[in-house]
Amino acid sequence: MPRVFISSVTPPAGPATPALWFLFQGTRLLVTKDAERAEIPCVATPADLGLAVERWHYLGHLEDGPEMTHCFCGEIAEGVAPRPGLSFENLRALFPLLDETIFWLAGRAVQIVDWDRTHQYCGRCGSPTTNQIQERAKRCPHCELTNYPRLAPAIIVRVQRLSEDGPQVLLARARRFPTSLFSVLAGFVEPGETLEECVRREIYEEVGLRVDNIRYFGSQPWPFPHSLMIAFEADYAGGEIAVDPVELAEAHWFAADALPNIPPPPSIANQLITSWLASVAPAP
Ligand SMILES: [Zn+2]
Structure with missing residues (x-):
């Protein structure tokens, strides 16, 4: 069990x-x-x-x-x-x-x-805070501001397409990655944005592509330092790859038999890529 x-x-x-x-x-x-x-x-x-x-x-x-x-x-x-x-x-x-x-x-x-x-002290008035008994929160006894543990939602998305050469997945190398590591794209959700809007914005900003058919894949807390990764799959819907040079060093379409180095487990990036591999090359 x-x-x-x-x-x-x-x-x-x-x-x-x-x-x-x-x-x-x-x-x-x-x-x-x-x-x-x-x-x-x-x-x-x-x-x-x-x-x-x-x-x-x-x-x-x-x-x-x-x-x-x-x-x-x-x-x-x-x-x-x-x-x-x-x-x-x-x-x-x-x-x-x-x-x-x-x-x-x-x-x-x-x-x-x-x-x-x-959060030992109130962010508004500077008074010492106290832990709440019923919920994971800290409250200021002076001005009553309540603080909860901070979480930063981020989308992570696998974009795929069916090219003349067969199924391909979009992977990019971030400037901060080692030279051989490629991954799916990710970015933090902005205030006022839906997760789907965030997926479309991030893909367009980072690689200049349009996507469609956005499907939920799964989620993973990522405590480095306090992200919640919300993973999606999406289909390529148009455009040519044009990388944002501030964020990315390069981005390419890859076939299943020519994948570069990808992030290791337990990251959900690894799960997104390996599940795509399984879907395009089912085990005999
Ligand atoms: Zn206060």
Whole structure:
């Protein structure tokens, strides 16, 4: 049975029992690890690890059949060294080592810790804020401004076409990418814009193409630092590739048997491209 995570802001009543503690120093996560795997400490309190937590939040609990494990996140002051066997590691680099459910939970945790750190004071009047009990929010007791964890929605879209040479996918190399890495196009949603309008605008701005038949593909939280990627497929509907030189180094149509290097899992960009591959070259 797969594990299920139930989100909550209300910590369990009663004595502390061993729980998963997602402890961060900046954006680096405390783990035990070797060459093959990494694990999150499971302890009653961070004091059991010899660490003092600056601030903490309850995340919810993991259900694994009849077993239930509470999950907390918190921040450890910069400069504090963990005891031998524990280390603070770059979260993104931990993907191959962590259980996947735990990796995405750590992605939730890092965003809550970052929001907690950066919203200690009211953005309007500067008073110290207080955590709300019923929801993940911080409220200013002076001017009543409420702040929620920040999320930046972004679209990511795979554009495809059927050319005289067969099916092709549009991939681009961003200026900030390594020279060999190509991906689908993506961009942040602007205020007042629908997701479909954003897809059309981004494709037109970045490569000068028109698209049609926009279909929802899926979504993925991307906690680097706080995006929500909303993925679409779309069909080419006209125009010649003309790249925006500020954003992109190059963009081309690729056939399935001539793909360049693409982003690795777990990114939804990888899922978009591999699902296209499967659709144009079904397994025998
Ligand atoms: Zn205020």
